[in-house]
Amino acid sequence: MSKKAVSMILAVAMMASMVSGCGKSSSNQPGSDMKEPANATEQPVNNESSTNGEDITLTWAVFETDNYTAEVWQHIIDTFEADNPGIKIEKVLMTGDSRPQFLKTMLAAGNMPDINIDPVDLAGTDGIYAEVPEELLGNYEDASIATYNGKHTLVPAYKALRTQCYYHKDQFEEAGITEEPKTWDEFLDICEKLAAAGKTPLMGVGASDIWATSFGWWTGVTNADIQKAYPTFNEDILSGKLKWTDPVIADSLNAWKTLIDAGYYHKGSMSFSYTQASEEFINGSTAMFMDGAWSAAGYDASGLTTDDMGVFVMPAPSGAKSYCTMPQYWGVSETCQNKEAAFAFCEYVLGGNTDIYKYYLQADGTYSVTKDPAEYEMGSIQTKFSENYKEYELIPEIMKMVGDTAIPTGFEDFTCKSLQNIFTGASVESELETWDAEMERLQAASE
């Protein structure tokens, strides 16, 4: 074809895509790109919300996953705007795999969104988030309120259950396994039986989702082991009374290493992203997958039932029977010019309008933190998930503690990378030795 024809075709294709793209009503500002540090000079802080006449516009930073789709956020926004004329909400999508990094770049650029989801990382620094009015805090359970430097700067949103082990019932039957494992030895047993039957027992995650490689084991098992031995672990580790090279932690991670060294993980684990690994698991590439509570809601929504997919709590080598929840918060930025409207929005979604609150909780399978619990219908898998914890003790999650006993920023990412090293063959002891030095370094930097 002549060059002219090719360029005509390309131009027409571009116009067609522009026209079809323009035919939508919603428009949102794409988030700013990450700039190189060499260009980050101090800039005067200004904000997005404008007051033209009577309309107030608030910017709301959200993130999207398979469960939190764009429709979920849009539904919440539409319902709120219908009930509150005069306040418009603009959605800002937090892109990238690290939401705190996104918020920090927005803050550095002077574009901090008014209302943030997942503000925990930045809340440790004074002056980023506005103090929450006491009447609003009164709606929530006392245990869920977070204090930073003596101030209450975050609005509790929900609490999420963490991780259990999902499995395909048909693969278990084929390998001759009839019961869910209750102890560590039983778990090793079923892994052996699955391997003998020619199946891959466990699915792992790698590639760019570094958090996911160790997620199942760390939050489900090691957290329980540590808290059983040291109930005040966070205070002790931060003050230096305990070290990360503690034998309790080493034993727990070495138990993980026995699983890895025995070859129970899928061979391609480290090259799968989290979405890929989930898909492979659903398609039956492996028998089990240590995954989070959000998947239960997802499986229910896609039509699976407890006939196909079972779930059990990972038995801990130390015999601890406990589980942790991760609290989630919303924060209103100090740079917001319409704090009343922003807090009104928070109050509306997080408990004020019970239908919307239930809708929000149901999307990801999380649980309410209001004094008046909002309960919703759960699918069979999710019901089994929360019932599994009936006799278990609720303990705090080390890495996700908020307030003054929080682990310094950046340490969790460091541990995720270190645990990935362990997954690919490093020795547990040598990795743990690097944790103490790094934690001290980050503690010194955050003063």
Next chain:
Amino acid sequence: MKYLKNRSSRFGNHILKLILILLAVIFALPLYITVINIFKPTKMISASPMSLPIPPILDNIKSVLQSPNVNIGQMYFNSICITVFGVGICILISSMAAYYIVRTKKNREALYIFIFYLGLWFHM
């Protein structure tokens, strides 16, 4: 120049051309795979990634264009704006600077050229 080529070198020419075309094919493979995978449903992509899309489907393109996060018009407009203004101003200003540098005495010219070359280092 053609008369200078004898038979053996013409044969070597063909071999080299063949190598060239082979390299080009290997090079273009990822692009080819991407383009044909646009028109295939997901299952077919994982099952047979290299096959031609028969019949082609447009669902993938539709879901990208109609996703509520994607505002193609705004995106194109942003890119075009940045390109036009950026390149335009750049050409204007740098040609002015280059004109001056070329037509001055040597020692001053060296200083300016050195300072501007510094900038080249950061642009790759």
Next chain:
Amino acid sequence: MRKKSKLFVFPAFLIYTLLMIVPIAGAFYLSLTDWNGISAGFNLIGFKNYAAMFKDTRLHNSIGVTITITFVVSITVNVLGLFIASLLNNAGKITNTLRSIFFLPYVMSTVAISFIWFSILSYTGVLNSILESLGFGNIITDYIGNSKNAILSICVIEIWRTLGFHMVLYLASIQTVPEDLYEACTVDGGSRWQKFRYVTLPMIVPGITISVIMSIMSEMKQYDIVKVITNGGPGYSTETITYNIVTQAFGNNMLGYSSAIAVFLFIIIAAVSMIQLKAGSKLEV
């Protein structure tokens, strides 16, 4: 018209100073502080950041990774680029199409390229499927999750991306070599290889210098592909210096320290480029 005004240079100089010199000076200044990127105040701490850099094993690892990637990619791209350019020079009619094919990956966005290659190199991706269907099922490995393979994969992707650009550079340089030199060589009884070695190579030394400098500089600042595909690789094995800078700045809230690393990178790249330029000017014919 002999009037030339300094004002001609002024706008370029102004933009240049504001957008380039001031941020770099800012980075120098920040590297002497302990700013964490969010709070309003910070303290001057002198050269403590630079001292800390010497003890940071993670940084040393990323320097090693960056140097490996730079070496492998630069050498391969330049040698292969020169080879393909000299082939293309004699190709005749298909030169233009082939040139476009080779150049196309360079104009694509690096993030898009990363996604394409991620789907190819994944364990259940295109490459392994092809190998299986061709019967080489026993050499299927993990190209991304394995530390050694991950660096190689990144090198391959970078080579694929930048080869076209360097090939075009070399093609332009080769085409500037005057024909009579080749004729003289043929008259003296020179073979094809001798023509290349004694006529082409010396004449394109400036082109080689520029190409090598550009490839080294762009590889030392490698970030996008590493971030999207491996996010620093299994553990730390594919972290590059720029990746380290960004993580330390926004992940660890240590903007002062990461500015120090950035200044260090700038000095290294400047030094390497200056050495290159000196060597290149000496070899020039």
